[in-house]
Amino acid sequence: MPKRTDIKKILLIGSGPIIIGQACEFDYSGTQAARSLRAEGYEVILVNSNPATIMTDPVMADKIYLRPLTPESIMEIVEEERPDAVLPTMGGQTALNLADKLHQSGFWEKMGVEVIGVDIDAIHVTEDRQKFRDLMAEIGIDQANSRVAKSLLEAKEITQELGGIPIVIRPSFTLGGTGGGIVWNQEDFDRMVTRGLELSPVHEVLIEECVFGWKEFELELLRDSNDNVIIICSIENIDPMGVHTGDSVTVAPAQTLTDKQYQAMRDAAIRMMRSIGTFAGGCNVQFAINPKSGQMIAIEINPRVSRSSALASKATGYPIAKVAAKLAIGYTLDELTNDVTGTTSACFEPAIDYVVTKIPRFNFEKFEGVDETLTTQMKAVGEVMAIGRTFPESLQKAWQSLENGYAGLGADREEPPRTEIRDRLKKPYWDQTLQIRNALKLGASVEEVSDITKVDPWFLHQIKQLVDVEETIRAKTLAEMDAEFMRSVKQYGFSDIQISFLVSDDVTEKIVRDHRKELGVVPSFLVVDTCAGEFPAQTPYFYSS
Template sequence: IANSFLEGKEAAQKIGFPLVIRPSYTLGGSGGGFVHKKEEFDAALSRGLQASPTHEVLVEKAVIGWKEFELELLRDNRDNVIIICSIENFDPMGIHTGDSITVAPAMTLSDRAYQEMRNQAIKMMRAIGNFAGGCNVQFSVNPANDDIIAIEINPRVSRSSALASKATGYPIAKIAAKLAIGFNLDELQNQITKTTSAYFEPTLDYVIVKIPRWNFDKFKGANKELGLQMKSVGEVMGIGRSFIEALQKACQSLEIGRAGLGADGRQSRNLDEIMHSLEHPSWDRLFHVYDALSLGVPIESVRKVTKIDRWFLNQIQEVVNLEVELRRYSLNNIPKDFFYTLKQKGFSDAQIAYVLQHV
């Protein structure tokens, strides 16, 4: 923690580059950012100190490319703690969580890593004071060796709490408010079953995908590259029995003229433009991941550039493969079972019609 320009310089010398500057008491990452080399540090530090109302910044090591996870917790006055939901960021560290595509429950988290995160989150929640209510803890995982570090804790109902509530049906804000005025989890009614208490951890047999919604058209000249400062103005949520179904439904809900992740005639064929978007993430990087895979770019090449987990890329590759297979048929001979498979994977009628019309 640095409260002056000199303290910030001393911290940078100890940590080394690249590093991250995060102003205290700001929302949406305002005033923060990455510093990749020494020449950029002075301006970034001054900007961060000015953005903080307490003239305080956190100077820390950059973990760009690591996987990011969140846990949503509730604690009552008897020190009972439950985990409401795990959330995984599709995008790696380096993009503000408000600008990241997120998935609930976490898709690529091992049980060992989940239990370790759970234990750490509960210890952190108990260590910050004797309070009852909601809490959000964010973790980063090194994909090379599964090292886990805690990167942020919000002892309050947050933006992620709203997503977790919608994903699970558990009314986090309502329960947190009642806990804050003295109730305990076993004294409150389960809003879903109406017969048991709120002292339970929801289990999901479906997948939720949140995609942020940007509106750069209204902000002429704005830098569209995503980073530590949040730029989205809203979000959509898709629900499905699988990740890819939920992802396609979320894409269809963005109101940007897309019929889904692909197969709608709006794919880019400019490989240079696509690869630039993958390396310098912007609002449409998800669609460019699809475009790259549909043009034959290997999954490993996309992973190296984007640092997106291979599991997610394999899922998107499956959609590409289904589109290729769909092109073998016409409206008159498409097999019934294959049509059902397309619908199970979230393909809209508009996507299927477009592909069949352009065979």
């Protein structure tokens, strides 16, 4: 159906300050949504407490309020502006919680303001751990065994019922896994449960059996008011369950799913989205798969634009937030045009012919004494994304982008001592992919590394290929690298700095670059167009390879 004409003015709630777990991805989404709504002729009122954002630029909305994101300030703005609708899904969990509080108090109904883009009941179902668990059981979706605790004593009883430690703590209604984590020993139990209860706005924590080592996946979905659902992107975490997805190295599209597993996951995600309400908009669903038995369980569902939505949007070229905003005002997917191709419909699911790798960025050096072990509570302060024709290429490019002195996955320096590598592999750390490369370089087998890290062997074999190419380069001088071999090396993502370090003669990065150009091996620029070249694209963007 066409856009709604019964609403004229829309309130858009931002995400507030940039913090761990809620960063610039919501600024990206909010900016897209504001521009999309204004282009349709709606008056957009924006409220955000953070002036250091793009969305608070004067050109982004008709009126901007730099106010604290509290129920009181929202009430004041609504009473002054009298909007017809509020769109809270672009401001992360902060905006959803605000919208929920005002709904519970009856404020939206009193002021005649309609909540669009999400069902308020969906927020309760997805964030209330017990309600979510009950709903998943009702629709036949497996989950890890768990129960909600409202006190330390109750948490101890549930832990015993689940078979004891290790267990996972997941506080309700928090962002970025705040207050959560894996309890590995009895000494930490009381402290972690108490902290989780304190940080949960409703003072509840989910006590869940530990499925550490399972493979983790995400799907990004969009649905319109006619109940048409499309999958925008699948994302696979290289790090196993037990590491927050925001701290994990991730790959799009998923690389190790069989077609049968993917179709089952796709069906489950659509069933889950339909079960939490009838809203039109975006949704993020997370799953875990037992690598031995293939059993699939649901982890959680977010009825909003999420951190992964921004990644999926940039990875595929599909403007998720922009389309989600249009769906919220009444359009259906078949009525919207794909902005990139200019000819195809927005209901076409994106197809990509490349691999995207995301690596989180950490600043542990700025926090003396902090525990660097990665858990279910997010610690990353940002992330980089790289696109390549293959996983090894995109992984190397992502490592180059981290701006921490590396010119790729470690082939620009000597390996650290064996003891350091062994210690860094025992627990999940930010540099796990680097240490995997170092271990394979020093002779560890794929099976040994997989057993220690729980990383899928497919990824380890890909990194092993990089190690094998390194050894081949070491056996050559720069002059012995002909055009065919140089092109092959570049297809694996090796930088000129890495090549200068690896070749047997003493050369600089500039000498390598000059030699490469003489051989005619230069980057080509390939298209991100949402359709893998099937249709002409009017506004694509490009990546080098």
